[in-house]
Amino acid sequence: MALITTTKGEMDDSLLEKREGSVDNDNELTRWVEYWLDGELVHRSVHVHLKKNVFADGMAAMFG
Amino acid sequence: MSNTQAMCTSFKTELMTATHNFGTAPTRGTGTADTFYAALYLTSATLNASTTAYTTSGEVSGLGYSAGGIAVTNATAPTSSGTTAYWTPSASLVYTGVTLTTAFDTVLIYNQTQSNKAVSVHTFGSQTITAGTFTLTMPANTNTTALLRLA
Numbered sequence: 001m002a003l004i005t006t007t008k009g010e011m012d013d014s015l016l017e018k019r020e021g022s023v024d025n026d027n028e029l030t031r032w033v034e035y036w037l038d039g040e041l042v043h044r045s046v047h048v049h050l051k052k053n054v055f056a057d058g059m060a061a062m063f064g
Numbered sequence: 065m066s067n068t069q070a071m072c073t074s075f076k077t078e079l080m081t082a083t084h085n086f087g088t089a090p091t092r093g094t095g096t097a098d099t100f101y102a103a104l105y106l107t108s109a110t111l112n113a114s115t116t117a118y119t120t121s122g123e124v125s126g127l128g129y130s131a132g133g134i135a136v137t138n139a140t141a142p143t144s145s146g147t148t149a150y151w152t153p154s155a156s157l158v159y160t161g162v163t164l165t166t167a168f169d170t171v172l173i174y175n176q177t178q179s180n181k182a183v184s185v186h187t188f189g190s191q192t193i194t195a196g197t198f199t200l201t202m203p204a205n206t207n208t209t210a211l212l213r214l215a
Binding site: 030042043054058059060 | 188203211
């Protein structure tokens with residue numbers, strides 16, 4: 001038994017339907033968890049792990 | 065021996081610490097890192113390389129989220145390896161107890177100390193949050209994977 005923070009306050013997870021999923025691509029690894037109550041989404045949390053960065057290529061110009 | 069044209073690696077790292085100033089501003093204090101923030105943006109926003117500063121236009125809004133976002137943990141100074149200077153926030157960005165019902169897919173890192181000037185824009189898959197937590201974990205802080213790299 002665990003308490004889940006929902007749009008209706010804290011609820012026992014045994015009363016809720018849990019759905020999970022993930023996305024893994026070149027840019028990110030994302031995992032999400034949802035809790036539903038009678039067909040209504042009452043909690044959704046997401047964890048995104050960024051894989052890509054932003055890159056600047058510094059160049060020193062040549063003379064002539 | 066021969067000489068090789070290059071941008072000095074030390075200079076790249078020093079760009080990240082504002083050691084060099086080719087212009088006239090800003091006047092900087094000594095010894096203190098700036099404070100950086102991370103704000104979330106809707107999928108309908110238009111942040112990109114042309115973004116110059118934090119803006120409320122297109123920023124997410126919802127229960128538990130404060131305009132401007134959250135402070136970035138900056139406990140690791142910029143460094144270099146090989147010819148690449150790099151920096152990564154030293155902790156995940158965690159937006160706790162939020163409800164963001166309109167889809168968002170972008171985080172803007174900006175410098176609150178320096179008039180909210182933009183640093184970088186990072187995108188990810190479209191998300192919503194309902195009475196939950198949004199966690200953005202950084203890539204490893206290395207010369208090939210760090211969040212910001214100058215090579």
